[in-house]
Amino acid sequence: MPELPDVEYFKKYLKRKGLNKKIKNISFDSRVSKVLENSKSYFKKFLKNKKFLKVERHGKHLFINISEKDKLIEMHFGMTGFLKFFNSKKEKPEHPRVIFKFSNEDYLAYDCQRLLGEIKIIKSKEKYLKEHNIGKDALEFKEKEFIELMKNKKGYIKSALMSQKDIAGIGNIYSDELLFQSKIHPKKQISKLKEKDFKELYKNMIKVLKEAIKKEAEIEKLPKNWIIPKRHIKNSKCPNKNCTKKIKSIKINSRTSFYCPKCQK
């Protein structure tokens, strides 16, 4: 689930509901060691009686400053992770690997069904990003920088857009969307792209991400003429006006890509 727009939503959600409240306790489920990089006891001891002070997002990562100098929480959500505040059993999500209990009796769950996410106390955001080879956030790019970067790459355009070391934040479904809106085939070799293609990609990258953030990354709220809402509906037609072609899917680097064979060349 979580690409840049989703994680941006988690950030706002946390800002709205989780800042400046004392953490009274922390609990874990039995599989937590798959996602929690620190020991349970260290993590708990460390965060007890602290507060979340500030939240930042970089690409698909969240960084939470706490009331402790020089330490922060890093969160990544893998394919299935999300954050959820709750205060009744009914609202508790299904795979809460870590649960923060606040002094006002609110709870925050870090839920991660497939355990492909990560949660960790780190010393520096900058150091973390560098060590993990994570590039500049997609929304921080200027057109010129974006074009310079892409020009020097090889291989399929879709792979390049998804590579976090170049551009952080774009994953499988948003890369499909910005390729669709740019009318570029996902398997197009970067070397075959022209200046105007790069310009189009840049424009649509910013547009798609910003629009998705506005819609809180909820598929039902995304514009009807986007390809994202069609990808899980069998035999969908291209949402472009005057196009009646069926959307096709292919594998690129073992990820499924959806595209219109007529509109995307």
Added chain:
DNA sequence: AAAATCACCTGTCCGC
């Protein structure tokens, strides 16, 4: 060295 594939996980859906 960069680009493509594999391995890591759980849960659901689809076809025999």
Added chain:
DNA sequence: TGCGGACAGGTGATTT
């Protein structure tokens, strides 16, 4: 109904 396999909005390690 039951079972096997494919697959899901990700990524670090391994192979080409």
